[in-house]
Amino acid sequence: MEMFMAIYLVPLALVMFHFHKLLLRWGDHHCYMVGYECYKATQDRRLDTESCAKVVFRNKNLGLDEYKFLLKTMVSSGIGEETYGPRNIVLGQEECPGLADALSEMDEIFYDTLDKLFAKSGVSPLEIDILVVNVSLLSSMPSLAARIVNRYRMKSDIKVFNLSGMGCSASLVAIDLVKHLFKTYKNKLAVVVSSESMGPNWYCGKDRSMMLSNCLFRSGGCSMLLTNNRALKHRAIMKLKCLVRTHIGSVDDAYASCIQMEDDLGYRGFRLTKNLTKAAAQALTMNLGVLVPKVLPLWELVRYISMTYLMRKVKMATMEGIRARLNFKAGVEHFCIHPGGRAVIDEVGKGLHLSEYDLEPARMALHRFGNTSAGGLWYVLGYMEAKKRLKKGDRIFMISLGAGFKCNNCVWEVMKDLEDGNVWKDCIDSYPSKTPVNPFMEKYGWINDESLSFVALN
Numbered sequence: 001m002e003m004f005m006a007i008y009l010v011p012l013a014l015v016m017f018h019f020h021k022l023l024l025r026w027g028d029h030h031c032y033m034v035g036y037e038c039y040k041a042t043q044d045r046r047l048d049t050e051s052c053a054k055v056v057f058r059n060k061n062l063g064l065d066e067y068k069f070l071l072k073t074m075v076s077s078g079i080g081e082e083t084y085g086p087r088n089i090v091l092g093q094e095e096c097p098g099l100a101d102a103l104s105e106m107d108e109i110f111y112d113t114l115d116k117l118f119a120k121s122g123v124s125p126l127e128i129d130i131l132v133v134n135v136s137l138l139s140s141m142p143s144l145a146a147r148i149v150n151r152y153r154m155k156s157d158i159k160v161f162n163l164s165g166m167g168c169s170a171s172l173v174a175i176d177l178v179k180h181l182f183k184t185y186k187n188k189l190a191v192v193v194s195s196e197s198m199g200p201n202w203y204c205g206k207d208r209s210m211m212l213s214n215c216l217f218r219s220g221g222c223s224m225l226l227t228n229n230r231a232l233k234h235r236a237i238m239k240l241k242c243l244v245r246t247h248i249g250s251v252d253d254a255y256a257s258c259i260q261m262e263d264d265l266g267y268r269g270f271r272l273t274k275n276l277t278k279a280a281a282q283a284l285t286m287n288l289g290v291l292v293p294k295v296l297p298l299w300e301l302v303r304y305i306s307m308t309y310l311m312r313k314v315k316m317a318t319m320e321g322i323r324a325r326l327n328f329k330a331g332v333e334h335f336c337i338h339p340g341g342r343a344v345i346d347e348v349g350k351g352l353h354l355s356e357y358d359l360e361p362a363r364m365a366l367h368r369f370g371n372t373s374a375g376g377l378w379y380v381l382g383y384m385e386a387k388k389r390l391k392k393g394d395r396i397f398m399i400s401l402g403a404g405f406k407c408n409n410c411v412w413e414v415m416k417d418l419e420d421g422n423v424w425k426d427c428i429d430s431y432p433s434k435t436p437v438n439p440f441m442e443k444y445g446w447i448n449d450e451s452l453s454f455v456a457l458n
Contacts, residue, residue: 031179032236033412034225035121037113038378039195040369040423041084041219048081051090055214058092061206061265069208073215078342078363080433083218083370086199097200102138103147105199105219110148113223114193121225121235123189125152130181130190134163134170134374136403137260137270138197148193159185167258167402168338170194170374172410175226176243182228189229195221196373201260203269210261210269216341217270220372220379236415241395242294243410246287254279254405277347283407284351284399295397295411296331328352332397332411334384335359339366339376340401348399361387364431368424374402379423383431386424390414 047055056062056070088094088101110133118125131154133145140147143162148154159181166173171194178190198219203210227236248254257276262268293301328335335358337348345366349359365379372379377398384390394414401407421428 029179029183030228030230030233031175031182031240032227032229032233032415033238033240034123034189034227034232034235035117035237036222036224036378036381037116037120038375038382038423039109039113039219039221041108045084045087045090045219046081047083047085047090047218051085055085055089055092055094058094059204059206061204061267063206066206066208066211070211070215073212076342077215078345078366079216079218079370080367082368082427084220086202086219088199089202094199094202095204097202099140099200102197102200103140106135106138106144106195106197107147109195109219109221110144110193110223111151113221114148114152114191117191117223117225123225125154127189128154128158128191129185129188130159130161130178131193132161132163132174132177132190133193134166134174135195135197136165136167136170136373137201139164145193165403166374167404167406168340168371168373168376169400169402169404169406169408171222171377172243172398172400172408173245173406175224175240175410176245176408178226179240179243185228187229187231188227190226192224192226193221194224194374194378196375201268201270203267205263205265205267205269207263207267207269207271209273210263210267210271212272213270216371218370218372220369221375222378224378233415237418238396238412238414241411241413242291243408244287244291244294246283246290246407247404248279248283248286249404249406251279251282251405254282257405258403277343279405280344280347280401280407281351283401283405284348284409287407287409291409291411292326295395296326296328300327300330326353328354328397332395334361334389334394334396336377336380336384336396336398337362338400338402339363339369339380340371342366344401360432364433367433368427368431376400382422382424383428385418386421386428387431388417388419390418392416 052074086105088097131145131148135144145160145162149158149160161177163170163174174192174194178192182188198217203214253275257273257279259271261271335354337345339362345359345362361380361383364383369379377400392414396412398410
């Protein structure tokens, strides 16, 4: 009997022990979000109709056709009266920005959101184990991440990462980095800071493909607190379920569809080409091919495959029609779409067959705060929370697109009912906007009337 025990039970005990270790290790791979804070600038940086028009008319490189193009773009942009611009732009210093202007802009966003994040969470900066900062268009020495470490006197063994050039989807790139670091470092706290440097990157030339960025991009950012410590699970607001990154930079047209460059006159800016929507569609389709099986229930996948087979057999469907029949709402309740522009939101909504209710958070974030680049997703999330849409157990599908060209998407699970007013608390009752017409329409809507093309702009 003792021999039997030694031969069979001891190996069984070892197997069970190792299996238990694997389970514990798997549990440590969770990535929880403890909190996030978005940035809202002061009123003196507000870009209303008059302020934006003044910025446009200050550019002496523009002729009547360029003025008309810019004003038409503003009229149809989906951006409202309450967005914020960099301080040097508001003060009329866009043609000669200095390094001090750029760093001051970042400091305001970083320290405002981090101060609030640490105060609300009760976590001390000295407790942070990992820091990831992503700002695409500014790389200073020492790094922007080092400025944060210095400001908050963070500990010497903190793991610091400074990401640049990653575009509007950089926020999820940073979270993916943290998720992988959590596999190695146990029971840690991580902070991700996402923003963009607008001040020194304002375009002062007359290339139309580069003027578009001035109409869409605005100041903003977000700081997030993440952990893989299961002891803090009860404090978490969301849990990361899955994250998929797609990069099609090997395709020349996609790579060049949004790119920083200088025009023929030497003015530096951000060029957006007509290939942007095509690149976005291609990257999103490839990303969904990987993400969908992780998100949708088996019965929905079986239904979709069966329908696809039958429709192909009778030659009734196009590829676009087949995608539209895939019911994403079978796997997620909310859609958090990057507010990159009205066309971006429209195309994603059309491709995923979403309702206006689903698109409302992205549209309102664009209207209220503009395209805040990597920080944009969190203003959309904040809108959902302020509207008390997010309930325990709900799943949120985040969709981000950015230069590279990249599509980074993820799904979060809500851990508790969320209803913080955050940056929306002083205006959420007035949204969705009862008057969605862009305020530029009232004063400059006539610009679309070709019969008035002879009118000069003073």
